[in-house]
Amino acid sequence: MPLDRAKTLQDTMTQWRHQLHANPEIAFQEFDTAKFVADQLKSFGIEVQLGLATTGVVGVLSKGEGDCIALRADMDALEITEQNTFAHASKNPGKMHACGHDGHTAMLLGAAKILAESGTFRGTVVFIFQPAEEIEGGAEVMVREGLFEKFPIQEIYGLHNWPSMPAGQMAVGPGAMMAACDTFDIVVKGRGGHAAMPHLVVDPILASAHIVTAVQSLVSRWVSPHDSCVVSITKIQGGDTYNVIPDEVVLKGTARWFSPELGCEIEQALRKIIEGVGKSMGCDIQLIYDARYPPTINTPIEAQVSADVMASLVGETNVNRNPIPSMGAEDFAFMLGKRPGCYGWLGAGQSEDCPKLHNPHYDFNDDLLSLGAAYWVALSEHRLI
Ligand SMILES: [Zn+2]
Ligand SMILES: [Zn+2]
Structure with a gap:
């Protein structure tokens, strides 16, 4: 089961996440983050390409002939002074992982390790670690610099932690997700x-x-x-x-x-x-x-597949297949503009009044790491049979 496999990496992913959280880097300056990601991918035996959009990292894992899907995480932090005082608080003044991209990166790395070691699929998974999601549109730069020409991606998927939705729930629907x-x-x-x-x-x-x-x-x-x-x-x-x-x-x-x-x-x-x-x-x-x-628009077939995979992990009652879209924006829209795919939400809320995204007290909920990684693994194995 993908969730059991992901749980064995929970401690490792938590360590990665805390290291990333303590060392945040902002748009197009994610040099240390990119090196960390590339080193990890290489250590799993995954082929790595660097340089797209300056600090973008792309990992390619092929197991035989077959289709090709891409999974995307974002790596950048925000220009916020962190107010948390725990051990893994930001060491870079004025910079902070307040949108949970540290968690996104750790989850996708976890999935890459599991898929490399024990993934049962035929085809290719492309792991995209993009820079500059916040404001600067790193996804657009990766697309412009040839992401879809360099890699034979047929479908693309994104996932964002969502503190306004309780942890343990997930959401994805056809059509607009973000404005x-x-x-x-x-x-x-x-x-x-x-x-x-x-x-x-x-x-x-x-x-x-x-x-x-x-x-x-x-x-x-x-x-x-x-x-x-x-x-x-x-x-x-x-x-x-x-x-x-x-x-x-x-x-x-x-x-x-x-x-x-x-x-x-x-x-x-x-x-x-x-x-x-x-x-x-x-x-x-x-x-x-x-x-x-542009608006982030999910294609119907991929949104349904994605929701089915979510339901296999958290149960149908914990999946919202028709969420009210957010008026926030997401540069994953540029990638979805080029290929079918979808963007979903991973519930992250611990309480009604827990700090929300971009708050100086925000901290990615580590309990989600296993579920997030399991989603990527299950989606890949479901899509690449
Ligand atoms: Zn953000
Ligand atoms: Zn974000």
């Missing part, structure tokens, strides 16, 4: 001057306040109530003191959505809204819109 993520900057140019003589200035602060309010109508009045969409302004920067109206204000924000048709419309709607405010307030307003991550 798209766009970011934007709005530069509001007015004409600064004396705060006591507002009739002589063009006030970008007042225009910005109108923009923040008007943008709220985008989701409520442009988007169909049957579609999900978020548009948030997250930063306003302008002005220095009490008696000066500034020349310029810069706003930043993000849009999240699932349907590609809607995604195409958001930028245009935003542009129209701010142009209208600009005209009415006499300001020159520029929108810089950046489509960052």
